[in-house]
Amino acid sequence: MEVFYDVLKQLIRIPSVVGAEHSFFMFVKRELEEIGIKVEYYDGVLVAKGDEPQSGYMSAHADRHGLICTGHNEFQYAAFIAKNRADLTGDSNSEQMLHNFTSRFVDEKVQAYQPWSGNYLGLGVIKEAFLCQRRNNIIFKVEGFDHLFPGTPIAFVDKLEIKDNLISAQLDNVVSVAIMIYMYHIGYKGTAFFTASEEAGKSWRFLLEWFRRFNISTDELLVLDTSPYASLEDINNLDIVLRNRDSNAVFRSPLKNKIKNIAIEENIKYHFKDAYLKNKMSQTKTTGSLGTTELGRLIKATKGSIQGSTLQLPTIGYHTANETTSIRAVESMITVLKRLYVDAD
Structure with a gap:
């Protein structure tokens, strides 16, 4: 994991304000090309390709609030x-x-x-x-x-803090970017997308444009991100967050059950965020949003011809410079991705 934390510490220092991600993209491009990964740059999306680009599709947004x-x-x-x-x-x-x-x-x-x-x-x-x-x-x-x-x-201004088995920084969503780069270090051969302007609700359009450009469709797009919770207590017994759906679409992908089965086998604690939110609303007798995700917008826009799943890290301090998750959660996400894409080979 030393390589992962080295990458994360560097990435956190490179600014990537929504709408002004170019210099961050250039840094990611160099990091990947240094380890022999082919990188293509399109409007709003940096695309990395391993030796078997169709063996996996992972995506994470590269922009941060500012x-x-x-x-x-x-x-x-x-x-x-x-x-x-x-x-x-x-x-x-x-x-x-x-x-x-x-x-x-x-x-x-x-x-x-x-x-x-x-x-x-x-x-x-x-x-x-x-x-x-x-x-x-x-x-x-x-x-x-x-x-x-x-x-x-x-x-x-941001830097990574590691204390009491927790990591803190402006993690959304630089932590997922670091995980995807690390996956190439340990043998991932598929495709990874780094998208712009997710925080302004636009990243799905750049992703959609890429899939249409090459007439590619998939039901196994995996979108990595962080997911907000109110308190440390809420995330103490939670390692990864899955979804059946968001407010825009139902997620229908073989990935969902694959990840769930891996979590059970590896003793990784998980729940489905939409079910959690519905349960919370029924307990408090309130109504609210199930949340909007890049994936949900993409599924809705393509009428389901692009499908996939989300895999998220539970965090507190969402959208601050002190967003916090556990080291165990990060390692759990990497374990799931290794089982999906590296060990499977």
């Missing part, structure tokens, strides 16, 4: 500025959270960078964050950035 300069000394949450919005309808968990998490940004260190080259443009500190109802976005006051031009991306 800010964008939108005027002199004006900064907005990047995922929700008008030009980044896709089919945001107000019912996704991240949109609902928009109304609840302004205070946690105060005193966070942030770094500005050139969107194309990734060159560092300076360090700042968030002094205030408030929800503007007219623009339905968080507006930030940042100290130290009065020289920046509109369009400049600003990432949270």
